[in-house]
Amino acid sequence: MIDKTPEEVLKLLSHRGGFNSDILRIIANRGPARPLGQEMPWVLKKQLGRMGIRTDDPGAIFESLKRLNWPKQQYEALKRRYPNLKCLVRSENQLAIGTTSEARFNGDYYKLRTGYVLTFPLGAHTFLRSLAEMFGAMTDLVFRETMARGFSESTGLPNWWLIRKIRSVRVKAAINKRVKDEVSDLAYDAERTFRSYTDIGAAEISWFREKCGPMPLSAGMFGHPLEVGSHLSLFATNFLVLHELGHVNHDHDPRLVNDPAQSISSEFQADRFAINTILNAPIGEIEKMAGLVGAFFFLYVAVRLEELGEAEDAITHPSASARLDQLLEALATHDTSREVKYVFTSMTLQLARIGDLFRKESMLPAEKLSNxxxxxxxxxxxxxxxxxxxxxxxxxxxxxxxxxxxxxxxxxxxxxxxxxxxxxxxxxxxxxxxxxxxxxxxxxxxxxxxxxxxxxxxxxxxxxxxxxxxx
Incomplete structure (x- = not known):
């Protein structure tokens, strides 16, 4: 396998012998009690149609969205924002990026004679998106506006928070109307999502998402309840991609797993590459803050998964809490502005408090939920x-x-x-x-x-x- 091209190896790792179509066929033949996906709003259907995706067949939607290859798309977007990523490999043919079902939460890195392969867990994207949506529902206006501005700067899309002032009125009204029962339901939903990923590597459809409806792709749907979660999860998965690219940058040898000290050191190095890429990039401070908050959220989630038993090999990987400490230390010692450090601290404290609130208000915390x-x-x-x-x-x-x-x-x-x-x-x-x-x-x-x-x-x-x- 080591002499194959990166794309050939990725195809082997991703190939499941027609697995997806086989399972979809079994579901279709059984006449499922409920549809594979939720009923989509007309705006989302229209946009998927423009992308050439059939919206009348759940199986076609699943297969088409899987082929969109979210880590590859995010890598291409990151290259446009972070110049140092353009120099990682001499040729694009030397790097293949995709998803597999059995990858770990952090993804997997393969070094070949012909280049590198990065694979990311298929369920991690949905899991982080669901969690981010629930955490985002509890954030304040400053948090939401900062993430929206960061998203706007990173994608080049209009900043609808500035154009649509009514948005802040709608969001504030929704926050004020939230009642204790809703918080308890949201808390249980979040804890159940943590437990679900620990047990089966996937996130169940949350009560919160079913209530709000799926997030339209259009930036013009301002004030959607899931919007802030969409932004937070994007920056969290950006950090996940940057971490694996750190292994490429340092040309790490995957065989380092046989040397625990070297393996742990390489994982810290990959994190430092991701953190420094964000901190040293020629981008605006708001986008930088959003990227750092996304990194914090990813590592915060990793800490919770570790507590639930979903840890990487403790012999060859550092603890998630040690990785989170490294992020905080890197920012504290960097010569970035006080404003970035202050707003980052404020936003991450808010996420940590929301996590504590979810544990407290949930009917049962994730640790006590059955499999x-x-x-x-x-x-x-x-x-x-x-x-x-x-x-x-x-x-x-x-x-x-x-x-x-x-x-x-x-x-x-x-x-x-x-x-x-x-x-x-x-x-x-x-x-x-x-x-x-x-x-x-x-x-x-x-x-x-x-x-x-x-x-x-x-x-x-x-x-x-x-x-x-x-x-």
Whole structure:
């Protein structure tokens, strides 16, 4: 593989043997209880149509949007703002960027004789966007205006906050009208989203997004509740892309994982490259602040995931909290203006307080929520919506990590078999039947079939090993 071109390697890493179309076909044949996607506003439908994307077929929308390749698009946009990125490789053919289902939260870096490959987790974009929308809903007018101005400067689009003064009136009215019940629902939604990504590498459709409706692509839809989240998530994922580009800049050797000290050092170096790229770029202070706040939000989310057990290998990667400390120290020692430092501190403190509020006001914090698969499984049984569970599992396979999902399903099948042999319970009988149905509907998809079988065999082997040890 090391002699192949970066694009050839990326294709191998991204290829799933027709996996996406296969899962979509299974969903379509089952006649899903609810559509794959939400009903879109006419503005969004119109703009997708202009991009050549069919809006009458959820499968076509999914496949087309996946081909848009968000990390590649963001890399191209970043090059226009950060001149140092244009010199990373001698030729564009030496760098391939794309998405895969099994990449880690930080993405993966590959060094070849012919160049470099960067892959990013398919579910991370949706996850960060959903979280940013919920955090953004609790921010004040100054935060929203700063992110909007930063977005305007980075994209060259009009700054609608200046043109549409009525926007601030609408947002302020929405903030003042927010009641405690809404905050509690929003808090639970955010904690559930953290738990969901930890468990299955994907974000569930949030109550908040369903309530607000999907974010139109048009900048003219001023005052949309999801707008600030859109801006925050863009700058957060920008940092994710810049971090991986840092490995390219330093020509890191991926084999450094065999040397923990060197591996940890390379991760800090990649972060410093990303931070310094933002701090030293010939851009305006507002855009710089927005970029730094996005970096903070990304690392803040990484800290929460680490607390929930979704950490990188602690032997070869620094802790997320140490990475966050490095960001704060880099800004404190940089010769940027006091205003940038003050506004950054104010905005990031606001995000941290919102995170604390969500933990406090949520019905249950993410740490105490049951596994997402188990929660949805037994919830569907309780509300007599069992077929919705199977369809939800198939959707997760499209946008999340099949490894995580199949590993849990294989273990759950083994656990339910054991329970049925000892204390048969009607809910467990139904649950086992639904797990068996997932096995049945995916039996012709060799990727899922093998992952499920391996997970189940590992669970059985683990039990046998434990019994032998105790005997």
């Amino acid at each position: 997402t698969v188990r929660r949805i499984l037994y919830g569907s049984i309780e509300f007599n919506m069992t077929q919705a569970f199977v369809e939800q599992v198939l959707r997760w396979m499209l946008i999340g990590s099949p490894d995580k999902l199949c590993q849990y399903l294989g273990n759950l099948k083994f656990q339910l078999e054991a329970k049925l042999r000892e204390e048969p319970d009607q809910r467990d009988v139904v649950a086992f039947g639904l797990i068996a149905e997932v096995y049945e509907v995916t039996k012709d998809n060799f990727i899922i079939r093998d992952k499920l079988d391996i997970a189940y065999r590992n669970a059985v082997s683990g039990r046998e090993t434990a019994e032998q040890a105790s005997g």
